[in-house]
Amino acid sequence: MKNYEIDAAWQYHDGTKHPNGILLNRAHLYHPTNRPTPFKFYRDAVQIKIVLDKQQSTVSALDAISDKIKKEKTNFIPDIHVLSKILFFSGGITKTLKFPTLGEIEFRAASCTGALYHIEIYIICSDIPGLEAGVYHFDPQNLTLTVLRKGDYRRTIINATAGESFTSSTPLMLVFTDIFSRNSVKYQAREYRHAFWDCGTILSNALAISNTQKIPYKLILGFVDSEINSFLGLDTKKEAALAILSLGHADNEIPQPPPLGKIAEQVSSEYDREFSAINDMQESSSLENYQEVRSWRKEMALETHQKNPTSTTLEEEITVDDSLESIIFRRGSTRKFSCDSISLEQLSTILKRSTNGIIADFEESKNINDIYLIANAVDGLEQGSYFYNKEHRSLELLKKGDFRDVSGHLGLDQNLPYDAAVVIFFMTNLQKVLECFGNRGYRVAQMDASIMGGKMYLAAYALHIGATGLTFYDDEVTEFFLPHANNKNTMFMIAIGKKIKI
Ligand SMILES: Cc1cc2nc3c(=O)[nH]c(=O)nc-3n(C[C@H](O)[C@H](O)[C@H](O)COP(=O)(O)O)c2cc1C
Structure with missing residues (x-):
């Protein structure tokens, strides 16, 4: 490079x-x-059978996530x-x-x-x-x-x-x-x-x-x-x-x-x-x-986010008794959401539990991706678009309104983002990340977002609600969240809501 x-x-x-x-x-x-075929095989190689230990872990699944x-x-x-x-x-x-x-x-x-x-x-x-x-x-x-x-x-x-x-x-x-x-x-x-x-x-x-x-x-x-x-x-x-x-x-x-x-x-x-x-x-x-x-291997200069005095601080958290193993067994991408609302406590738990960062050689730089979301149906939260301030654990209202149509459109006009209670976008100032990490920064930006996205999947299923990753119209996401998302690029998208069995 x-x-x-x-x-x-x-x-x-x-x-x-x-x-x-x-x-x-x-x-x-x-x-x-x-x-x-989604498997890689080797010719004439020795295979060692592994056995899955059925014992479920006892530590809190949400703490582990x-x-x-x-x-x-x-x-x-x-x-x-x-x-x-x-x-x-x-x-x-x-x-x-x-x-x-x-x-x-x-x-x-x-x-x-x-x-x-x-x-x-x-x-x-x-x-x-x-x-x-x-x-x-x-x-x-x-x-x-x-x-x-x-x-x-x-x-x-x-x-x-x-x-x-x-x-x-x-x-x-x-x-x-x-x-x-x-x-x-x-x-x-x-x-x-x-x-x-x-x-x-x-x-x-x-x-x-x-x-x-x-x-x-x-x-x-x-x-x-x-x-x-x-x-x-x-x-x-x-x-x-x-x-x-x-x-x-x-x-x-x-x-x-x-x-x-x-x-x-x-x-x-x-x-x-x-x-x-x-x-x-x-x-x-x-x-x-x-x-x-x-x-x-270096740190990226971070953009810090001041707490907006009008933002909603997320405090309530839900506890979960299920083991992480049972949560992973029931995880699956939701194929149909019901349009019903989830609670603010559920959203707050998912956001808090998935954005703590990880230990990585790029992760001194904690805020590589910012979290933007559209709340379509969250009890206790006004419908609208929001910025989630990770440092202060607060939701800052950007635009009030019913944006279901926008949610559906941004997620490639699929029904899933239209019906979901919340759609969440991981956005980064890609130019800054690349200036710090070079072309390899692209890997960092994508990986940082998708690990948080994967944690959101797990946290949602821990709470018995559904989630699915989604793809998106890149520039239209940025445009929708302007001016707050100025110069930011979308790395990952996930929709969360109540699922309907089909
Ligand atoms: C990053 C990401 C993006 C995805 N995008 C879409 C999508 O645009 N539309 C869709 O119906 N499913 C989407 N999916 C769901 C996958 O199709 C699903 O994960 C896959 O079929 C495996 O099923 P499972 O998640 O239930 O195990 C996406 C999943 C991920 C991880």
């Missing part, structure tokens, strides 16, 4: 805007019968049961539904645009109780770990992060990758946004489950891309690493890695069309060497 070139990110972002982005072909049609759990500071080495739990409740299959023309579709723990499941998870670990040191790929269909390399290779990952301090003492690292064509088959070049949206929702689940186990963690977006990708044997025109989640803490010395032998051979996918805009954006946002990674 040229230090700090940002044109590529703008070209990609502008070019993939709905409705007229020049990188999108409006005549493109996708039929679900052309859905690529909002990262309010005190972590173990000293030696904490997750075992195979904990690892299996994190994998299953983030990338595992939680339900199978039958459709008239498509047959059975397996749905996963976290939401994913188009149910195309393009995010893969790899595991790099030292010896942990129940699992030998190695490099593994998670196969959600068979609930197995495919052995890719044997031995302790953590040092390779640590080096690629330029010796990131937390990662340098973790026994377990998960690498999340994106297989571009599995999602671009439907969404074309906009796929690279979805890479982060769908990785973000998976990460929200992974972080929440890790929190139930009190595992210290750090999410890493700064690494030398080529080192991680080649280590995992990825063909970067087709698949690339997006994020590393470092888990646990071990005091022992990290050995030099064994020599790199051949990695297990993957079975090729049946759908392989490349979109140059995706490859270009991936490349332009890559970090090329340790020096680049080190200088990339």
Whole structure:
């Protein structure tokens, strides 16, 4: 990445805007019968069966979602049961539904645009109780770990992060990758946004489950891309690493890695069309060497938001007894909202529990995305558009009125945002983020928003109300929230409300 070139990110972002982005072909049609197999397989590789520990966690699910759990500071080495739990409740299959023309579709723990499941998870670990040191790929269909390399290779990952301090003492690292064509088959070049949206929702689940186990963690977006990708044997025109989640803490010395032998051979996918805009954006946002990674890792100067004296402070919170596991099992994207209202306490709980931030190498910069919303039906809150002030936990009224039509329109004229009680937009000053982080800032902005979005999904289902991610008309969202949202760009959208079973 040229230090700090940002044109590529703008070209990609502008070019993939709905409705007229020049990188999108409006005549493109996708039929679900052309859905690529959402699983990656390896030829002749050893598989290790993992077993899901049925025991439900006892810590408050809302505390786990909002990262309010005190972590173990000293030696904490997750075992195979904990690892299996994190994998299953983030990338595992939680339900199978039958459709008239498509047959059975397996749905996963976290939401994913188009149910195309393009995010893969790899595991790099030292010896942990129940699992030998190695490099593994998670196969959600068979609930197995495919052995890719044997031995302790953590040092390779640590080096690629330029010796990131937390990662340098973790026994377990998960690498999340994106297989571009599995999602671009439907969404074309906009796929690279979805890479982060769908990785973000998976990460929200992974972080929440890790929190139930009190595992210290750090999410890493700064690494030398080529080192991680080649280590995992990825063909970067087709698949690339997006994020590393470092888990646990071990005091022992990290050995030099064994020599790199051949990695297990993957079975090729049946759908392989490349979109140059995706490859270009991936490349332009890559970090090329340790020096680049080190200088990339920095804080962004924050915009602070004063409390507006007329704003509504959110105080009420609801408590929830259900375990996080049961909430993830019942999560699903709402397919029809009832138009009924939710309560201000419900909205307040969702907003507070999903915007506390996470621990990440970019997250000293807490306010990367701001929260804007349209309240269509919230008991105790006037209908209108609002800005949610995270620092002061207050809702600032921007425009009074019934904006159901606007909600429906901004969410690509779908019924879901029209019927929802609230639609929420995550918006950032992209120019500022890019000026701080270069083209890779695009990854940061998208990931920051989608992790909050994923937490909102979980918080809504914790409260027995529905939620769905949505796509949007980019510039019209900004226009609607002007002048407050001046210079802001929409990264993620979610609708929340009472669901109707269909
Ligand atoms: C970021 C995001 C955007 C989405 N956009 C839409 C959308 O525009 N319209 C829609 O009907 N569903 C949308 N969905 C819902 C997905 O279709 C849904 O997550 C997927 O089918 C998997 O189902 P599940 O969430 O019930 O597990 C979106 C989901 C996400 C995460």
